[in-house]
Amino acid sequence: MHIEENFSLKRYNTFGIEAKAALFASVESIDELKEVLNKFPEATPFILGGGSNMLLTQDLNKLVIHINLKGISIASETEDKVCIQAAAGENWHEFVLWTIAHNYGGLQNMSLIPGNVGTTPIQNIGAYGAEIKNSMVSCEALEIATGNIVVFTNEACKFGYRESIFKNEVKDQYIILNVTFELTKTNHKINTSYGAIEEELARQNISNPNLREVSDAVIAIRQSKLPDPKVLGNSGSFYKNPIIPRIQYEEALKKNPNIPHYNVSETEVKVPAGWLIEQSGFKGKRFGEAGVHDKQALVLVNYGGATGAEMVDLSKHIQETVFQNFGIHIEAEVNII
Numbered sequence: 001m002h003i004e005e006n007f008s009l010k011r012y013n014t015f016g017i018e019a020k021a022a023l024f025a026s027v028e029s030i031d032e033l034k035e036v037l038n039k040f041p042e043a044t045p046f047i048l049g050g051g052s053n054m055l056l057t058q059d060l061n062k063l064v065i066h067i068n069l070k071g072i073s074i075a076s077e078t079e080d081k082v083c084i085q086a087a088a089g090e091n092w093h094e095f096v097l098w099t100i101a102h103n104y105g106g107l108q109n110m111s112l113i114p115g116n117v118g119t120t121p122i123q124n125i126g127a128y129g130a131e132i133k134n135s136m137v138s139c140e141a142l143e144i145a146t147g148n149i150v151v152f153t154n155e156a157c158k159f160g161y162r163e164s165i166f167k168n169e170v171k172d173q174y175i176i177l178n179v180t181f182e183l184t185k186t187n188h189k190i191n192t193s194y195g196a197i198e199e200e201l202a203r204q205n206i207s208n209p210n211l212r213e214v215s216d217a218v219i220a221i222r223q224s225k226l227p228d229p230k231v232l233g234n235s236g237s238f239y240k241n242p243i244i245p246r247i248q249y250e251e252a253l254k255k256n257p258n259i260p261h262y263n264v265s266e267t268e269v270k271v272p273a274g275w276l277i278e279q280s281g282f283k284g285k286r287f288g289e290a291g292v293h294d295k296q297a298l299v300l301v302n303y304g305g306a307t308g309a310e311m312v313d314l315s316k317h318i319q320e321t322v323f324q325n326f327g328i329h330i331e332a333e334v335n336i337i
Helices: 030-039 092-101 117-123 197-203 211-226 246-255 272-280 310-328
Strands: 006-008 020-026 046-048 060-067 072-077 081-087 136-143 149-153 173-185 243-245 266-272 288-292 301-302
Touching: 006 243, 020 243, 020 301, 030 060, 030 173, 060 173, 060 288, 092 117, 117 136, 117 173, 211 310, 243 246, 246 266, 272 310, 288 310, 301 310
Parallel strands: 020 060, 046 060
Antiparallel strands: 006 020, 072 081, 081 173, 136 149, 136 173, 243 266, 288 301
């Protein structure tokens, strides 16, 4: 382990924003992590995973710790189910593919989501009708103040839509070390009803898909809409889909009769933020080096030279315009730092 000064974070964030860390260390074991924390006991470290869900707007005048813990193992299993523990530094998509290769079901709808395993409970990531909370059993996390390792059960994580205890009550107090998932070995639940999965499977003439075929369909859909961050800087969906009171949706519907929605409960509906942004005229628009992707309006992109501040300005302009047009506030899913 080596601690570096004035370290460039450009290749450690998928937006490709140039920003520097005053101090930087990449740790590959829990012992190394504890060593770094003990070396800087007064520091409030910035914990860096895959860098896929953040927008850097400034240099970080602090200690940045890159969590590079690796390892996948079976924690327990029965005839029908298996609990898999994955270290925080494992690439999420590669881990999903690993589960599918072993015929373990539960994560296939979340294929190709960028980032690492350790950040998935923080955001309660999800896609195509699946969320982390549906399959996560627990996670182990190191308490920064004490060095103690604490187990958070699924219930203790207080999951919500793109929310968890790690974004609220205990924010910046813990570093997630590993996550354990309960997956199926038999009688897999195949969910193809969300988004365009059924259309993609029909296009491939698949009527009774297996885990891999569902995953392949999700990958094909995402690749058709989302740019590769190695080619065009982005962090996937920039905004959450707003969940609003049904009465508010009905009011908006009077002025805009084509607004799509998904029922969340008897009193709430979810409105696709991408549709609101596209209808507001932003899809494919470029503002200097910042812009909105031409295939998916939810995705803000860095064409190469945008600063974090320019990306934030664009995001706020979109929020204000959508609110003016529809009376609906869209909230950033990406962490703005």
